[in-house]
Amino acid sequence: xxxxxxxxxxxxxxxxxxxxxxxxxxxxxxxxxxxxxxxxxxxxxxxxxxxxxxxxxxxxxxxxxxxxxxxxxxxxxxxxxxxxxxxxxxxxxxxxxxxxxxxxxxxxxxxxxxxxxxxxxxxxxxxxxxxxxxxxxxxxxxxxxxxxxxxxxxxxxxxxxxxxxxxxxxxxxxxxxxxxxxxxxxxxxxxxxxxxxxxxxxxx
Amino acid sequence: xxxxxxxxxxxxxxxxxxxxxxxxxxxxxxxxxxxxxxxxxxxxxxxxxxxxxxxxxxxxxxxxxxxxxxxxxxxxxxxxxxxxxxxxxxxxxxxxxxxxxxxxxxxxxxxxxxxxxxxxxxxxxxxxxxxxxxxxxxxxxxxxxxxxxxxxxxxxxxxxxxxxxxxxxxxxxxxxxxxxxxxxxxxxxxxxxxxxxxxxxxxxxxxxxxxxxxxxxxxxxxxxxxxxxxxxxxxxxxxxxxxxxxxxxxxxxxxxxxxxxxxxxxxxxxxxxxxxxxxxxxxxxxxxxxxxxxxxxxxxxxxxxxxxxxxxxxxxxxxxxxxxxxxxxxxxxxxxxxxxxxxxxxxxxxxxxxxxxxxxxxxxxxxxxxxxxxxxxxxxxxxxxxxxxxxxxxxxxxxxxxxxxxxxxxxx
Numbered sequence: 001x002x003x004x005x006x007x008x009x010x011x012x013x014x015x016x017x018x019x020x021x022x023x024x025x026x027x028x029x030x031x032x033x034x035x036x037x038x039x040x041x042x043x044x045x046x047x048x049x050x051x052x053x054x055x056x057x058x059x060x061x062x063x064x065x066x067x068x069x070x071x072x073x074x075x076x077x078x079x080x081x082x083x084x085x086x087x088x089x090x091x092x093x094x095x096x097x098x099x100x101x102x103x104x105x106x107x108x109x110x111x112x113x114x115x116x117x118x119x120x121x122x123x124x125x126x127x128x129x130x131x132x133x134x135x136x137x138x139x140x141x142x143x144x145x146x147x148x149x150x151x152x153x154x155x156x157x158x159x160x161x162x163x164x165x166x167x168x169x170x171x172x173x174x175x176x177x178x179x180x181x182x183x184x185x186x187x188x189x190x191x192x193x194x195x196x197x198x199x200x201x202x203x204x
Numbered sequence: 205x206x207x208x209x210x211x212x213x214x215x216x217x218x219x220x221x222x223x224x225x226x227x228x229x230x231x232x233x234x235x236x237x238x239x240x241x242x243x244x245x246x247x248x249x250x251x252x253x254x255x256x257x258x259x260x261x262x263x264x265x266x267x268x269x270x271x272x273x274x275x276x277x278x279x280x281x282x283x284x285x286x287x288x289x290x291x292x293x294x295x296x297x298x299x300x301x302x303x304x305x306x307x308x309x310x311x312x313x314x315x316x317x318x319x320x321x322x323x324x325x326x327x328x329x330x331x332x333x334x335x336x337x338x339x340x341x342x343x344x345x346x347x348x349x350x351x352x353x354x355x356x357x358x359x360x361x362x363x364x365x366x367x368x369x370x371x372x373x374x375x376x377x378x379x380x381x382x383x384x385x386x387x388x389x390x391x392x393x394x395x396x397x398x399x400x401x402x403x404x405x406x407x408x409x410x411x412x413x414x415x416x417x418x419x420x421x422x423x424x425x426x427x428x429x430x431x432x433x434x435x436x437x438x439x440x441x442x443x444x445x446x447x448x449x450x451x452x453x454x455x456x457x458x459x460x461x462x463x464x465x466x467x468x469x470x471x472x473x474x475x476x477x478x479x480x481x482x483x484x485x486x487x488x489x490x491x492x493x494x495x496x497x498x499x500x501x502x503x504x505x506x507x508x509x510x511x512x513x514x515x516x517x518x519x520x521x522x523x524x525x526x527x528x529x530x531x532x533x534x535x536x537x538x539x540x541x542x543x544x545x546x547x548x549x550x551x552x553x554x555x556x557x558x559x560x561x562x563x564x565x566x567x568x569x570x571x572x573x574x575x576x577x578x579x580x581x582x583x584x585x586x587x588x589x590x591x592x593x594x595x596x597x598x599x600x601x602x603x604x605x606x607x608x609x610x611x612x613x614x615x616x
Contacts, residue, residue, distance in 0.1 A: 058247075058250055058253075060247070062376060063249040064249050064346050067279060092280065096259070
């Protein structure tokens with residue numbers, strides 16, 4: 001069943017995420033994928049592109065504008081409905097949870113569109129996971145740097161070895177029921193207030 | 205003490221979310237045993253979708269939005285009810301400097317008078333049509349909004365056909381001022397502070413205000429997922445009491461500086477406190493350094509501002525019919541009527557012994573002046589609630605009203 005392939009428009013201001021979705025759709029054999037990052041003048045673009053399916057991220061504040069446009073036959077030749085099937089509750093929930101919404105040309109068969117929405121949902125989720133992991137990795141790197149700075153301060157000001165400095169930070173954190181990185185932050189702040197410290201110099 | 209109830213609420217960054225925001229931030233919800241979590245959203249469509257799938261229990265909504273959803277006019281919806289209104293008034297119609305100059309050349313004065321401004325705009329539009337120019341483009345915030353209906357009502361009453369003589373597009377409120385400055389639109393109807401935003405930048409002029417087109421008219425409401433309301437009646441009552449106390453606090457002139465500061469915070473409007481003052485004081489800089497004081501510009505509490513009048517719901521419904529969004533039928537009118545729930549408002553507030561309207565609906569436009577009315581408990585003042593063209597809306601005679609409106613344009 002090789003019907004004419006559907007044209008899919010992805011509207012996302014986040015270029016990286018848009019590229020991730022585009023790659024997913026192309027991998028799944030969709031050739032006609034278009035990306036729009038900037039919604040200025042989008043009515044004219046949609047009229048010109050005539051997409052069968054529109055995928056848009058939920059952070060986009062222009063959803064109200066787009067839905068209004070879809071309802072006006074003047075700007076869009078074919079009526080566009082939301083989601084694959086209003087009664088498919090699970091799909092709708094999965095899409096909203098993932099932060100994506102889809103609009104399809106009325107009359108399009110559900111089984112043709114469902115895989116597209118599923119793909120968009122899984123790619124949105126993958127992107128969010130990637131972004132979260134990157135954020136966590138960044139946070140971890142940052143706290144490791146802070147602990148190293150705090151160790152240097154202790155080594156210089158109290159003449160401790162590196163192990164002893166770390167042991168002191170760890171013991172203090174345990175006693176106060178706080179994270180090591182928090183103790184390190186406090187120590188760096190205090191050291192900064194108490195006077196110039198070579199140990200706080202990050203230039204090295 | 206652990207809170208008794210948990211409520212997830214969504215809002216859009218607009219000043220008329222203030223009653224909901226203050227209910228949490230000033231502590232009224234907590235005092236009523238409600239842990240109120242606020243979620244800032246980016247579009248009405250998101251609020252609609254996420255209330256439908258249960259992420260939110262209640263939300264700041266455009267007054268006509270839950271009616272449109274219950275009528276099946278939106279791509280996704282859940283049955284939503286309105287037991288509380290978030291205020292009266294608050295919107296303006298702002299036009300570009302070029303359009304204002306054209307209107308002024310045709311006799312418009314910076315007095316916000318809807319009849320004068322509309323007549324001048326009509327002459328400008330006919331002059332432009334005569335020269336073969338493109339129609340002016342006005343933006344509203346949503347197809348099912350007070351903004352769309354009051355703009356259309358005002359234009360139609362001034363002999364301008366909003367579906368033929370101008371283009372109406374949708375733009376998110378925070379982008380209105382930019383779109384006007386960039387020339388993508390020629391005017392817009394939006395809530396504050398997005399009108400003052402154009403005036404302050406020197407790129408727009410306020411032509412008229414909602415409070416003059418229809419005095420003390422409905423705007424935003426608290427939309428509640430019906431299934432949640434039915435399963436959490438106590439939580440809803442406690443929330444409505446907190447909202448009532450919050451609304452009273454928001455109305456108190458003594459709290460204006462604190463409220464302006466609260467709404468200015470980045471998680472709410474993220475705009476300086478002095479930008480929040482025009483909506484609170486009703487003293488508007490309309491452009492060109494002209495200051496105007498507007499009576500009842502925005503009321504978060506006074507004049508029974510929180511009472512969900514069925515006549516307000518039905519007026520919104522008549523405008524949906526008028527502009528071709530839905531066909532009139534007794535069943536559809538009943539859906540609109542049943543969407544607003546004064547019974548729930550009364551039941552929740554009764555223990556507080558406060559003034560409550562005795563009727564569920566009123567003839568809109570019948571009160572020429574502020575009028576004390578009979579009510580349960582303490583005294584209550586309503587109105588004025590007049591339309592600028594002197595029309596009246598009797599919610600018991602919908603067909604007559606629709607008939608008059610369908611011929612009013614053609615007769616011009």
